[in-house]
Amino acid sequence: MKPGLLARRAVGAAIVAGGATSLLGPVHGQADLSDAVQGEHTAGAATAFVSGRNAFSMPFATLDDAERARFAVGNSFFRRNWVQAPASTTARDGLGPHFIARSCGGCHVQDGRGAPPEVRKDGKHEQPVGLLVRLSVPGVGANGGVVPDPVYGDQLNNAAVEGVQPEGLVRIRTQPLHGRFADGTRYTLQKPVYTLDTLAYGPLAPGVMLSPRVAPQIAGVGLIEAIRDDDILDNERRQQASGGPVRGQVNRVWDDFAQALRIGRLGWKANQASVASQTAGAFLGDIGITSPQHPTEACMPAQKDCLASPKGAHGQDTEIDARTLSDVIFYQATLAPAARRKVDLPQVQRGAALFAQAQCDSCHRPSYITGDAPFAGLSSPKVKGLKIWPYTDLLLHDMGEALADGRPDYAANGRQWKTPPLWGVGLIRDVNGHQRLLHDGRARGVMEAVLWHGGEATAAREQVRRLNAKDRAALVAFVESL
Numbered sequence: 001m002k003p004g005l006l007a008r009r010a011v012g013a014a015i016v017a018g019g020a021t022s023l024l025g026p027v028h029g030q031a032d033l034s035d036a037v038q039g040e041h042t043a044g045a046a047t048a049f050v051s052g053r054n055a056f057s058m059p060f061a062t063l064d065d066a067e068r069a070r071f072a073v074g075n076s077f078f079r080r081n082w083v084q085a086p087a088s089t090t091a092r093d094g095l096g097p098h099f100i101a102r103s104c105g106g107c108h109v110q111d112g113r114g115a116p117p118e119v120r121k122d123g124k125h126e127q128p129v130g131l132l133v134r135l136s137v138p139g140v141g142a143n144g145g146v147v148p149d150p151v152y153g154d155q156l157n158n159a160a161v162e163g164v165q166p167e168g169l170v171r172i173r174t175q176p177l178h179g180r181f182a183d184g185t186r187y188t189l190q191k192p193v194y195t196l197d198t199l200a201y202g203p204l205a206p207g208v209m210l211s212p213r214v215a216p217q218i219a220g221v222g223l224i225e226a227i228r229d230d231d232i233l234d235n236e237r238r239q240q241a242s243g244g245p246v247r248g249q250v251n252r253v254w255d256d257f258a259q260a261l262r263i264g265r266l267g268w269k270a271n272q273a274s275v276a277s278q279t280a281g282a283f284l285g286d287i288g289i290t291s292p293q294h295p296t297e298a299c300m301p302a303q304k305d306c307l308a309s310p311k312g313a314h315g316q317d318t319e320i321d322a323r324t325l326s327d328v329i330f331y332q333a334t335l336a337p338a339a340r341r342k343v344d345l346p347q348v349q350r351g352a353a354l355f356a357q358a359q360c361d362s363c364h365r366p367s368y369i370t371g372d373a374p375f376a377g378l379s380s381p382k383v384k385g386l387k388i389w390p391y392t393d394l395l396l397h398d399m400g401e402a403l404a405d406g407r408p409d410y411a412a413n414g415r416q417w418k419t420p421p422l423w424g425v426g427l428i429r430d431v432n433g434h435q436r437l438l439h440d441g442r443a444r445g446v447m448e449a450v451l452w453h454g455g456e457a458t459a460a461r462e463q464v465r466r467l468n469a470k471d472r473a474a475l476v477a478f479v480e481s482l
């Protein structure tokens with residue numbers, strides 16, 4: 001073992017005091033049989049041993065028959081398209097009036113990751129589906145949240161049912177950014193620049209802020225929700241006390257089910273606290289489906305065609321009822337993270353050491369023991385006390401100007417993003433046929449994602465830029481094994 005590595009691991013141990021679980025696996029192939037080393041299990045008995053196209057779509061191995069039946073119902077409402085009202089099928093009508101996709105699965109394809117559209121040589125591209133653009137104007141809104149654009153609301157809907165105009169279209173240009181590793185190898189990143197045009201209801205408000213975001217993979221969200229608040233607050237305390245550049249902050253956001261402010265965990269800015277709240281919000285915002293939490297369509301006052309359009313379920317009740325909504329929540333919350341692959345490869349083990357050495361783990365915290373899962377209907381023993389390996393601190397970090405969207409979201413400022421979990425990152429290619437990473441999918445693979453890191457993660461990125469080609473490949477192999 002290199003002396004430098006030893007020293008760093010000792011520092012690492014100090015930083016994660018109280019969280020000895022965070023130390024990574026064996027270095028240089030040395031056997032380390034302690035509980036601190038991650039093997040193949042990502043979530044104890046709940047782990048799904050699966051790869052390929054269904055890697056994000058398996059239930060917890062521990063579900064019983066009744067729970068599996070509920071999982072299947074939730075799955076069908078996640079995946080199947082909603083249709084324009086009025087329709088013969090009142091169980092699934094009420095799409096729009098404005099929307100982006102016709103189903104959850106339209107963006108989270110196979111419960112996986114969305115991608116920005118390919119920008120062709122002539123600058124043309126399809127309208128994005130798995131990437132949406134959040135909108136707001138400066139100021140603090142209800143419960144500390146954003147202030148929506150007064151005409152377009154809090155996200156751009158680039159599709160609409162017949163008889164209603166889509167709000168507008170998203171345009172993406174890319175600018176090349178050139179750089180080099182320390183060994184002279186060149187790389188080129190593509191920086192996306194977003195504009196909105198063909199706006200149906202007149203101009204956007206002055207000072208409007210855009211935040212483009214891709215759909216993350218869903219597997220494991222229930223376990224993210226089962227991480228104890230105290231652990232997240234501990235991450236924050238430890239980082240703030242360390243005096244180093246890494247100083248994450250918790251976000252606190254309104255939860256539509258708890259009807260209270262909660263620690264944010266989901267979304268690229270930790271702008272949602274629970275799978276339940278995220279789900280009801282997505283039904284309304286992304287598909288135009290009303291629910292007990294959001295009984296009114298998201299048509300803004302100036303959008304007369306939207307307001308006049310027929311409602312689903314023949315105008316009775318909401319377009320999705322409480323029971324079906326809870327099945328969709330249950331479905332997502334019990335999607336299992338997939339087991340790691342290639343754990344014993346020397347290259348992967350070398351990558352694990354480099355991940356610790358570059359202090360990636362100061363933000364991408366490897367493991368937790370789960371607490372209670374508050375989502376509806378799941379018997380708690382199935383998620384409680386599991387050792388899970390999501391590789392996130394769930395905190396907001398200043399990631400530098402190049403990644404900044406300039407748009408605050410609750411306590412998150414315009415330069416901060418939540419550390420995303422890294423479990424499953426290596427399976428996105430199998431499931432979705434691409435590996436577009438970061439909040440707007442600008443990175444084409446793990447190495448580009450690291451090269452975009454700035455701000456609090458600058459030192460980590462610079463360490464990676466100094467690695468030779470073999471070690472760079474090892475780091476990527478480790479991250480892709482998660």
Ligand code: HEC
Nearest residue numbers: 100101103104107213214215266267268278279282283286
């Ligand atoms: C138009 C594309 C789109 C559709 C349709 C969509 N989502 Fe999403 N989803 C996203 C994006 C983008 C995010 C990240 C949001 C953010 O950062 O604010 C997200 C985030 C999530 C998350 C949080 C994941 C995490 O780890 O942070 C969950 C859970 C989720 N969506 C569930 C759903 C459900 C359930 C539906 C259907 C009701 C749905 N989504 C429909 C694009 C979509």
Ligand code: HEC
Nearest residue numbers: 358360363397403417418419420437438439449456457460
């Ligand atoms: C200061 C905290 C911090 C450090 C240190 C850090 N990261 Fe990250 N990482 C983040 C945040 C925040 C994002 C999301 C940024 C965005 O989406 O714009 C991210 C995103 C990623 C992604 C993309 C994940 C996805 O789902 O799209 C990968 C891969 C990644 N980091 C790997 C690493 C590696 C490898 C290292 C060490 C070289 C590292 N990170 C160091 C905070 C950090």
